[in-house]
Amino acid sequence: MNEYIFGGIIGALLGFFLFYSLSLSLLTKKKNKNKNNESCIQIQNECNKSFIVDNGDIQSNDIDVIVVGAGVAGAALAYTLGKDGRRVRVIERDLEEPDRIVGELLQPGGYLKLIELGLADCVEEIDAQKVLGYALFKDGKDTKLAYPLEKFHSDVAGRSFHNGRFIQRMREKAASLPNVRLEQGTVTSLLEENGIVKGVLYKANGEEQTAYAPLTIVCDGCFSNLRRSLCSPKVDVPSCFVGLILENCQLPYPNHGHVVLGDPSPILFYPISGTEIRCLVDVPGQKVPSISNGEMANYLKTVVAPQIPHELYDSFLAAIEKGSIRTMPNRSMPADPHPTPGALLMGDAFNMRHPLTGGGMTVALSDIVVLQNLIKPLRNLHDASALCKYLESFYTLRKPVASTINTLAGALYKVFCASSDQARKEMRQACFDYLSLGGVCSSGPVALLSGLNPRPLSLVCHFFAVAIYGVGRLLLPFPSPKRLWIGAKLISVRLSR
Numbered sequence: 001m002n003e004y005i006f007g008g009i010i011g012a013l014l015g016f017f018l019f020y021s022l023s024l025s026l027l028t029k030k031k032n033k034n035k036n037n038e039s040c041i042q043i044q045n046e047c048n049k050s051f052i053v054d055n056g057d058i059q060s061n062d063i064d065v066i067v068v069g070a071g072v073a074g075a076a077l078a079y080t081l082g083k084d085g086r087r088v089r090v091i092e093r094d095l096e097e098p099d100r101i102v103g104e105l106l107q108p109g110g111y112l113k114l115i116e117l118g119l120a121d122c123v124e125e126i127d128a129q130k131v132l133g134y135a136l137f138k139d140g141k142d143t144k145l146a147y148p149l150e151k152f153h154s155d156v157a158g159r160s161f162h163n164g165r166f167i168q169r170m171r172e173k174a175a176s177l178p179n180v181r182l183e184q185g186t187v188t189s190l191l192e193e194n195g196i197v198k199g200v201l202y203k204a205n206g207e208e209q210t211a212y213a214p215l216t217i218v219c220d221g222c223f224s225n226l227r228r229s230l231c232s233p234k235v236d237v238p239s240c241f242v243g244l245i246l247e248n249c250q251l252p253y254p255n256h257g258h259v260v261l262g263d264p265s266p267i268l269f270y271p272i273s274g275t276e277i278r279c280l281v282d283v284p285g286q287k288v289p290s291i292s293n294g295e296m297a298n299y300l301k302t303v304v305a306p307q308i309p310h311e312l313y314d315s316f317l318a319a320i321e322k323g324s325i326r327t328m329p330n331r332s333m334p335a336d337p338h339p340t341p342g343a344l345l346m347g348d349a350f351n352m353r354h355p356l357t358g359g360g361m362t363v364a365l366s367d368i369v370v371l372q373n374l375i376k377p378l379r380n381l382h383d384a385s386a387l388c389k390y391l392e393s394f395y396t397l398r399k400p401v402a403s404t405i406n407t408l409a410g411a412l413y414k415v416f417c418a419s420s421d422q423a424r425k426e427m428r429q430a431c432f433d434y435l436s437l438g439g440v441c442s443s444g445p446v447a448l449l450s451g452l453n454p455r456p457l458s459l460v461c462h463f464f465a466v467a468i469y470g471v472g473r474l475l476l477p478f479p480s481p482k483r484l485w486i487g488a489k490l491i492s493v494r495l496s497r
Helices: 002-051 072-083 108-116 163-175 295-307 310-322 360-375 384-397 399-416 422-436 440-449 456-474 481-495
Strands: 065-068 088-092 129-131 133-138 141-146 158-160 180-184 186-193 196-204 207-212 215-218 236-247 257-260 267-271 276-284 326-332 343-345
Touching: 065 072, 065 196, 072 088, 072 163, 072 180, 072 360, 088 163, 088 196, 108 158, 108 360, 129 267, 133 422, 133 440, 141 422, 141 440, 163 180, 186 207, 196 215, 196 384, 236 295, 236 310, 276 310, 295 310, 326 399, 360 384, 360 399, 384 399, 399 422, 399 440, 399 456, 422 440, 422 456, 440 456
Parallel strands: 065 088, 065 215, 088 180, 133 257, 215 343
Antiparallel strands: 129 158, 133 141, 186 196, 196 207, 236 276, 236 326, 257 267, 267 276
């Protein structure tokens, strides 16, 4: 245990020196940021001059914004814009309640954004469960990681729920506004004229129809068929989730998400109602064992079941026997937009990260807050070119939250997966032990994960602190050529993140 404490001290010291040196560089960047802010304000003033025009020829039934898709991002965006007085038309492929195995855990940072948008009541009356932190399990040991919520109101916490119930609540709230119209239809393409998106072509009731607006916001999810014209999609599928619902059991740590560092990859458990626990088994790669011929059930019983907490074992086997096994590919896609006059991408259509950390909804809601603050001062949106130039700042303003959560999700997934490489094994163990130290070693990373402190600088400091902590463990009680070599590889593994 002494070597762990010593390694922790080394990691903490390194974190301090990294923080100090990086802070100096950020002082210079801050000056440049102030100049950028001044430039942004100047562009906004120019935009307002061009937007404040006589709109006497605009009919009362004209639309300000078309929103494609009414999932988490689309429904929240429609309500937000409608609340600000915009006339919004939402076109959603299927307005029935969705049934998904992801999008069920909202981090505390996302809940704060929900409050900011006036949508906090959407987690009420759906049997949503409070989530107060995480529990990590590895090789028979476990550690509890609480969200750092001391400075917040008692109601602030994570929330977990049935995804479909949450979405329906937001759709209902958006539709309650007189200036928001929800319509069921499948958008097939964007309507462009001279490089400017004017609206959409969609099918509804078996007929092709068109809708026009000065701004079209595409939020049609991870399977978006419209994103190719608005970004350079580089979709990666590192793994798939196998989903089950466990009943009649209690989690070892109530009101906590549970992450088992299994072999070959993580296994997740979290409550989605007062009587149900969601289990997500990560299977690396794009192929999963067949459900129809029994391969999946056998894999879950023989490979996964022996690794899960004993409190959940019987219910896990019962869920397998029940046969309600579902799969979903886990996608990640960096944001690489093509600024296009008249159109904007948001939500999973725009940016995805591995769902291990449950950060997708937090990023989407944060993006909506950024967009709301940007366009709220604008009287109308009809100057497409000026609006496009103005909204380029959206991509910069969203980066601190989005890049922190995205980077952490990808890095943690790689670290939490089992590996035969000795350096990766050491990194996995170092990460678990570092988080187990408590104090800032756990609260700092959890604050990043939860969206409560989405600061890239803090992320960098903890990345390197974990690496040096791992090296410190290797060099005690005394270094050897083999340990030095593994330590060098460990540092290189961390830098490659």
